[in-house]
Amino acid sequence: MTRTELIKHKVVSLNEWLEARKQFLIQEKEFTRLRDQLSRQRRNLPWVKVEKNYVFDGPGGKTTLAELFEGRGQLVVYHFMFAPDWNEGCPSCSFWADNFNGIGIHLNHRDVTMIAVSRAPWEKLEAFKRRMGWNFKWFSSGNNDFNYDYHVSFTPEALKSQVEYNYGKWEKGYSDLPGLSIFYKDGDGNIFHTYSAYARGIDILNTAYNYLDLVPKGRDEDELQFSMEWVRYHDKYDE
Amino acid sequence: MAAHITETREEWLAARLELLEAEKELARRRQELPWVRVDKEYRFDTDEGRA
Numbered sequence: 088m089t090r091t092e093l094i095k096h097k098v099v100s101l102n103e104w105l106e107a108r109k110q111f112l113i114q115e116k117e118f119t120r121l122r123d124q125l126s127r128q129r130r131n132l133p134w135v136k137v138e139k140n141y142v143f144d145g146p147g148g149k150t151t152l153a154e155l156f157e158g159r160g161q162l163v164v165y166h167f168m169f170a171p172d173w174n175e176g177c178p179s180c181s182f183w184a185d186n187f188n189g190i191g192i193h194l195n196h197r198d199v200t201m202i203a204v205s206r207a208p209w210e211k212l213e214a215f216k217r218r219m220g221w222n223f224k225w226f227s228s229g230n231n232d233f234n235y236d237y238h239v240s241f242t243p244e245a246l247k248s249q250v251e252y253n254y255g256k257w258e259k260g261y262s263d264l265p266g267l268s269i270f271y272k273d274g275d276g277n278i279f280h281t282y283s284a285y286a287r288g289i290d291i292l293n294t295a296y297n298y299l300d301l302v303p304k305g306r307d308e309d310e311l312q313f314s315m316e317w318v319r320y321h322d323k324y325d326e
Numbered sequence: 327m328a329a330h331i332t333e334t335r336e337e338w339l340a341a342r343l344e345l346l347e348a349e350k351e352l353a354r355r356r357q358e359l360p361w362v363r364v365d366k367e368y369r370f371d372t373d374e375g376r377a
Contacts, residue, residue, distance in 0.1 A: 097360040104362045111359060118348050125341050300353055303361075 134279035143226040144209045161199045166239040166266040169205035179315045186294045188221045239266045253285035
């Protein structure tokens, strides 16, 4: 499992370590400041009014985009890769879901509702959710254009040439890709799309990776065929 | 929310890329930090006894 050998790392006295740590803290603080500045700029980005009446399918029947807000003003949608003909959601998205499952109740108290959306029928989403022990709400966009409009699903026709993903053109070859979209609903019921991020843009939302970045071996993925090759469904690591 | 300021996507992207560079640099420098050898024999109590 572990590929990186950590040999001959510099070992020092506590005093020397403190000195190095404090020097590094200056950079960490600069990074935090940059991040706060970037978050402010993100919130200042212009919005686009959502004109389509998207209707999703879930355990409660047909649910409109407006209803997904559950009376709150802000909606976070995790675009979970789960195509209609798959029997399991994407393993990497499942890794991300392990990291956001459970935060919904906290977000609710900042006027935020967080949900996942996939194209697979809601019955498949529910069955997989039960297996994984998750409790976030998960809706099917299998009967609307939502996934295509927000550039996380691609029609067989679109896949014949380059598709638009992460604000660029790519030869992806996948019908579904991950992302995150944010919506805002005003007092009159108008809905606006405020933000979407894809690919490494959602990296920071994976808490486990943030922890791995702190340990000596880091993510330890350099020798792998692709970065997340080691990731399994949390109930499949023993197989 | 009424005073929503429009900033260009280019400015935002430039800032994002600057942050990405800072992110990579931080990760590299963090892994270069020296370590301290732990010489004390700490014992902890768990539900399975002393560890």
